[in-house]
Amino acid sequence: MKLILIGFGSVGQGFVQILRDKRADLAARYGFTPQIAAVVTRTRGSLYHPNGLNLDALLTDFAAYPDTPGLVRGWDAARIVRDCPADVMLEASPTNFETGQPALDLCRLALEHGKHIVLANKGPVAVAYRELNALAHSSGRAFRFEGTVMAGTPSLRLGMQALAGCTITAARGILNGTTNYMLTQMENGVPYADVLAQAQQLGYAEADPTADVDGWDAAAKAIIVAQALFNKKLTFADMDVRGISHLTPPDIDAARAAGERWKLIATVTPEGGSVQPTRLPLSHPLAGVSGSTNAITYTTDLLGDVTLIGSGAGRIQTGFALLSDVLEIFTKFTPSFTQ
Amino acid sequence: MKLILIGFGSVGQGFVQILRDKRADLAARYGFTPQIAAVVTRTRGSLYHPNGLNLDALLTDFAAYPDTPGLVRGWDAARIVRDCPADVMLEASPTNFETGQPALDLCRLALEHGKHIVLANKGPVAVAYRELNALAHSSGRAFRFEGTVMAGTPSLRLGMQALAGCTITAARGILNGTTNYMLTQMENGVPYADVLAQAQQLGYAEADPTADVDGWDAAAKAIIVAQALFNKKLTFADMDVRGISHLTPPDIDAARAAGERWKLIATVTPEGGSVQPTRLPLSHPLAGVSGSTNAITYTTDLLGDVTLIGSGAGRIQTGFALLSDVLEIFTKFTPSFTQ
Secondary structure (H helix, E strand, O other), X not given: OEEEEEOOOHHHHHHHHHHHHOHHHHHHHHXXXXXXXXXXXXXXXXXXXXXXXXXXXXXXXXXXXXXOOOOEEOOOHHHHHHHOOOOEEEEOOOOOOOOOOOHHHHHHHHHHOOXXXXXXXXXXXXXXXXXXXXXXXXXXXXXXXXXXXXXXXXXXXXXXXXXXXXXXEEEEEEOOHHHHHHHHHHHOOOOHHHHHHHXXXXXXXXXXXXXXXXXXHHHHHHHHHHHHHHOOOOOHHXXXXXXXXXXXXXXXXXXXXXXXXXXXXXXXXXXXXXXXXXXXXXXXXXXXXXXXXXXXXXXXXXXXXXXXXXXXXXXXXXXXXXXXXXXXXXXXXXXXXXX | OEEEEEOOOHHHHHHHHHHHHOHHHHHHHHOOXXXXXXXXXXXXXXXXXXXXXXXXXXXXXXXXXXXXXXXXXXOOHHHXXXXXXXXXXXXXXXXXXXXXXXXXXXXXXXXHOOOEEEEOOHHHHHHHHHHHHHHHHHHOOOEEOHHHOXXXXXXXXXXXXXXXXXXXEEEEEEOOHHHHHHHHHHHOOXXXXXXXXXXXXOOOOOOOHHHHHOOHHHHHHHHHHHHHHHOOOOXXXXXXXXXXXXXXXXXXXXXXXXXXXXXXXXEEEOOEEEEEEEEEEOOOOOOOOOOOEEEEEEXXXXXXXXXXXXXXXXXXXXXXXXXXXXXHHHHHHOOOOOO
C-alpha cells in the first residue's frame, strides 16, 4: 500500500514515526507493509519516490533528505495527488474552518483519481462532508477522518461502527483538550491569561488559540459528529457556540462551592448542536475528565449511555488515528486479508 | 440470513424483541432482514420452521406457538444445529463455567456444519477459546462473543478492532454489574444480605449468585479478555480471585473516610490476571462507575489509557450484543454489502 502524506507538522511526523517504529509489528500482525510514496509540506517543498521514501531520513531532517536515484523534489501537492500512483492520500495540514482549503480541493482531486482519503484535518470534513461522502461513494473509495475528533481515541469508529444496530439519539462530550486542560488549571487557581500561555507553551493550543478558547474547534468536531452520526448538515452559523474566555476566577470558585465543575460541553442531536461552558456535578461521568483528556457520551436506544474517555490530542495519538484509518482501508480493500 | 437461537431466557427474548421492533430500521439502514429459523429452549422444547418463525408469536407465548404448515416441534439442539439450513448459531443458554457444556459441543457442531457462532454464553469462550478460534479459522466461519463481556457495550470490539494498530498492555475494569450494584448500595448503608436479596429480586444476580459475589463471573470475563486481546490462555486456577462477600460495613466506612470507594476490579495483562476488591480514590476514572454500569480501561502504547463505560447487563443490552455480532457477520460475509 502506497501513501501520500500532505502536511508534515506534528501529526504527520507522529504518523511517520509510528510507521517506522512499528514496522515489524504491523507486518507480523496484519501483513501491513505500507510505503510513504510522497510527503508535501507547506514551506519546505515536497519529496516523492515511486518506491517509497526512507522514514528515518524523513524524520531526521526533511530539508536534508538525501538525493537517491528516482527521487523527485518540488512537485506541488496537486501534481503529486494526480500523478503519483498511490492508494491513499492522508491530509494532515493545518485546519481552515471557513473554506477547508487548500485541503478540500486536494481531497476532491484524490477521490477523482481513485485514491482513498484519510483526514486529520477537520476543515474539509466540517465544511464539505456530504460532498466528499458522495464523491467517495461514487468512486468506490473510502473517506475516513477518525483523527478529526478526539485524536486517535476511536470516537467515530465507536459511534459509526461498534454501535451499529443501535440508534444514537444524542452525543455529548468534552471535545477540546486545550480548553479542558485550561479549565483544570484554572481550578488549581491559575488565572486565565497564565493558563493560556502555559497551554501554548505545551503545544496544546492550535496555531490560532481563539479556535480553541472561543469554542470553534469543539464546534467543528460537533459538526463532524452530527454529519457522521445523524447525516445532519450543521454549520457554525446554526450552532450556539460559546467558549471559556469569559470565565473568571469567581465563576470557577462558585462552581466549586456548589460541588460542581466547569466543562466546555459540545452537544449534538439530530436536531442541532451547541458548545457551551457547563457546570456539571462532580458525580457526572464527564466531570472527572481532566487535563487534555477528552470524552464523548453517546445516548442510544438499546444500551443507554455509552461513554468513551481517552486522549484528545498529541502527535502520536493523532498519528495513530491516521494509522487506524489506513489499516481499516487495508483490511477492507485487500481481498486476501483475513482477520 | 437465517439464525438458530439456543436458549430463550431473558437474553434470547431480548434479542428477538429487538429484531421484531427494529425490523424496518435494520432493513432500511443495513439491508439486513434476518429470520429466526429455530429456537431451542431447555425445558420447553424447540421450534423450527425453514421459512422462519413468527417473532410476535414467539414472544407472546412460546408454549402456545401456533401450528403452521412446515413447523417442526421437538427436535433436540444437536439435530437442529446439524440439519437446519442456517447461517448463524446464537448461543444464549445459561453459562457453565467448568465445562462450558452443553453449549460447547453445540459450538463445535455448528462450526463443523458451516455455521458462524455468536455467543452470549461465557462458558464455551472461557473454557475453550483456542479450540473454537482454531475451528472457526479452519472452517472459514466467524466466532464472535461481544455479549460475554459488558453485555452489548462494545468492549471487545473496542479492544480487538477499534484499537487495531495499538498494542494493548493491560485491561482493567469493573466487569460484574451485580457486585458493582451491591457495592453502590452498601455505600448507601444497606447491609450485605439485604443488598444481595435486592439484587436477586431485580434480576441482576445470575442463576447462582456465588458466581457473582465470589468473583467468578468477573474472572470468566477476564479470561475471555485475556484470550481475545493477548492470546493468553488463562484458567480460573491461574488467577487470584476474591469476591465481595467478606466486605463489612466497617470496610465500606473506612474507605469512605479515606476518600475512597471499593470496586471489584478485574485486571489482565499478557502475564496473567486477577479479580480483587480494590479501594480506589474518588478521582480515579473507575471510581465514578456506579450501580450496574460496567467499565473497562485499556492501557495502550500509542494512546495511553482508553476507557469505555456502559451497561453491563440487561435483556435488551445483551440482546443487542447478539445483534451487533450478527450484523458484523452479515456485513463481512455478504459480498454485495457496502457501508
